Amino acid sequence: MVGYFQQSGTYNNFNVKNLVTSGSAELLTQVNYAFAELQNNQCVSSDTYADYQQALPADETVDGIADSTKAGAFVGNFHQLQELKRRFPELKISISIGGGSANPADFSVVAEPANRKAFVKSCIDMFIKGKFAPGIEQPGIFDGIDIDWEYPASAEDMENLTGLLEEFRSQMDEVRPGLPLSIASSAGSWAYQYIDLEKVQHSLTFFDLMTYDFDGPWNNTTGLVAPLFQAAGDPSTTNNAASAVSAYLAAGVAPEKIVFGVPFYGYEWTAVPDVDHGLFQPGTPVGEGSGYSSIVPLESTFVHYRDPVTQAPWLYDGTNFWTYDDPQSLAYKMLYVRKEKLGGVMAWSLSGDMPNGILLKTVAFGLSEDPR
Structure with missing residues (x-):
């Protein structure tokens, strides 16, 4: 059970502590911290303040102790992840590098044979060895690395991604054999056609297969x-x-x-005609999506529908349409994951769940028990 934790959560009242209070931490096998970025062919923090400089008050920390406000103190999300691991020592934490807002051309460059060895070393030095900045060295927080290259787009990229992952595997094994290495990989053939899926699996612990975003605000159809x-x-x-x-x-x-991806969020359209309860109809996308916890309060103002084939829910009120996953559709998916003997489940992202962690708990139950 893998869950992505967004670095930006600290600005939106979702801290590492929430993984404890929701009951999620005890269910998770691995947390992927998103994201680090690429600069000048090196791994770097994309937000040093959120990562290790923001002193959190006692009511936002894992251990209930306010972070030190002394200059140079090691605080922020990274310190909270450190406290989380002290409380849940079996939990693995990976740094996710890249993301949807990263420039794919930067990955193309660092993956080139001349650049990949130094790039991989920079990632391992910073995150696995904990050399976050001059004078700040905190090893043991991150166990692994998750590469989120969206997306390789050529035969050269495909070959270089294979080489890049082999280099990561080699250098990570030098630190300690078996450290988790994963990639966030697309469910669309237009993207995975440029990944040598069979070959790269030998370097990877698993694929975080993004089996979501089949429809969304990039389409003018629901x-x-x-x-x-x-x-x-x-x-x-x-x-x-x-x-x-x-x-x-x-x-x-x-x-x-294969670690099967599930969304803890949904998308909205408006100006949707009242045909087939709004499903697969023209519409105007609204925003870039919202977490499940923001959608639940809306359910009472919409009519709730469910596709009989997929068990996927949607909401429609005659003009506005929402698509998302809920406990019923997730429970159905877990039957499939078990039947296909897949490696597990990945969620993007943990901040979208309800405060009681109902979606993650549904996934955990579905993986461990047969609800039928």
Whole structure:
């Protein structure tokens, strides 16, 4: 069970402490901290204040002790992750490098044979060895590395990504064999066609397969964010999670290397005509999405619908439309994950869950028990 924790959560009242109070920390196998970035062919912090400079008050810390306000004190999210690991020593924490806002061209450059060795060393020195800044050395917080290159886009990128991951595996094994190495990989063939899926799996601990964002605000047509199967009325046979998993398996990826992604968020459209309860209809996207915890309060003002094939829910009020996952659709997906003997489940992102962690708890129950 892998959950992405967004660095920016500290500015939106979602701190590492929330993983404890929601009951999520005890369920998670690994936390992927998102994101670090690439600058000048090196791994760097994308927000040093959030990472290790922001002193948090006692009511926002894992141990209930206010961070030191002394100059140079090691504080912020990284210190809270340190406290989280003290409380949950079996929990693994990976640094996720890149993300959707990162320039894919930067990855193309660092993955080149002439650059990759130094780049990988910079990532390991900073995160695995904890050399965050001059005078700040805190090893033992990060156990692994997650590469989120969105997306390789050429045959050269494909070859270089393979080489980059082999270099990460080699250098990480020199530190300690078996440190977690993963990539956030697309569910769309337009992107994964440039990943040598069979070959890179030998370097990876697992793929964080992003089996979501099949429909969203980049489309002027409504749809389902993360249907498990082809939904009734969806003209595309590949616009679903099971299709992506089948493609990875067909490419030779071992099922236990696939960690199935689920969204803890949803998307909205407006000006949607009242045809088929708004599903697969023209509409105007609203915003860039909201967490499940922001969608739940809206449910009472909408009519609630559910696709019989995928169990995916949506909301519609005659003009406004929301797509998201809920406990029922997640429980259904867990039956599939178990049936296919996949490696586990990944969630983007933990901040979207309810304060009681209901979505993550649904996933955990579904992976450990058969709800039928």
